[in-house]
Amino acid sequence: MGKQMTEMLKGTLEGIVLAILSGRSAYGYEITAWLRDQGFTDIAEGTIYALLVRIEQRGLVDVEKVPSEKGPPRKVYSLNAQGREYLEEFWRTWSFLAERLEQLRKGGQ
Amino acid sequence: MGKQMTEMLKGTLEGIVLAILSGRSAYGYEITAWLRDQGFTDIAEGTIYALLVRIEQRGLVDVEKVPSEKGPPRKVYSLNAQGREYLEEFWRTWSFLAERLEQLRKGGQ
C-alpha cells in the first residue's frame, strides 16, 4: 500500500502479531503467510522475524523449537501471561486512538 | 500513556493533524492545545511543530504568517488540494488496518 501503511504499522504490527498468538501458537513463516493472506501483501519477511525476536527478548512469548518435515526447524511462539497483559494494554491504547480517529473522521466533514 | 502509544502515533499523528486541518485552519500551538484537550496529554510540543514543517515541505498545506496579540506571529496552516488527497489515502489505509484489528480482537477470544 505504501509509505503511509509502513508508518502506521509501527506499533500496531506488534499488536497484530500478539493478537494472532493469543489465539494459537505459531511460527514466523506461518505468521508471514497469514498476514499476506489477510491483505498485508507488502510486509517483509524480515520484519516479522525481527519482531518475534524482540517480543521474545521482552519476555512476552515462550518459544519452542519444533522440527519441520519441509525444512529447517520452526521456532514456535506462544503468548505467555506477561504477553497477555501487554496485549490488553495494546487494546486499550488502540481503542483510545481508534475512538479519536473515528470522531475526527465524522467531524471532519 | 507510554511507549505503545508513542509507537502507535507514528503514522497516525500525521493523519490526525491533517484531519484537524481539514475542518479548519490552525496553528501549531493551537493544535497542540487541542490534542492535550482530547486526552493526548503526552504529545510533546516539539513533535507537532516538526510534523507541521514536514507536511509543509511535502506541499500538503499552505502557510500564512499571522500576527498574534499575545506573542510572536503564528504560522497558520490550511490543507490544500494535495493535502486533501493525501488525507483520503490516509483514511483508506486507516480503514484497512482498523478492520483487520477489529476482526482480530473479536476472533482473538
Place this chain on the structure above:
DNA sequence: TCTAGCTACTTGGTAACGCTAACTACCGGT
C-alpha cells in the same frame, strides 16, 4: 524596571520500528 509567565516556534540529538537485501540452511523432486 525587571522579572515571571504565557504565547509561539525552532533546533539538535536519541531511540524504536519497519524496510531492504543478502545470507545460511534443510528438504524434496527433477
Place this chain on the structure above:
DNA sequence: ACCGGTAGTTAGCGTTACCAAGTAGCTAGA
C-alpha cells in the same frame, strides 16, 4: 547436481516521535 519451497538470521537505512534547550514577543505584577 540443481532448483524451488520452507525457515530463520543479520546489517544497514529512513522515518518518526521524544526530550531538552533555546529564541522571541507580549503582559502583568513586584
